[in-house]
Amino acid sequence: MDAFEAIAEPNRRRILDLLRDGERPAGDVVGVLAISQPGVSKHLRLLREAGLVRVRADGQRRLYSLEPGELARVEAWLAPYRAFWRGRLDALEQHLDREQ
Secondary structure, eight states: OOHHHHHTSHHHHHHHHHHTTOOEEHHHHHHHHTOOHHHHHHHHHHHHHTTSEEEEEETTEEEEEEOHHHHHHHHHHHHHHHHHHHHHHHHHHHHHHHHO
8 A cells, every 4th residue: 555545544644643743652543533443553554554654662552653754755746736726826816806
């Protein structure tokens, strides 16, 4: 599974949103998302395999955090689309200014 397939699933996007604030154990993710521990574990595994999160051991716990490298590749892919929309929004703003 690549990064785009991984982020296509809403629960995985929610997990990434949670990890933006910093490292978290899987148990915290379970509590916030209200999905089962096995479900969270599966999503975390798929995100890890896609290169979007990393895990480190802390005693008995596994702590998850964002992996910036793969996220940077997603950002690079999005950049031309962001420029496209910026131009469109600028044109809309100019149009609205003329209408007023």
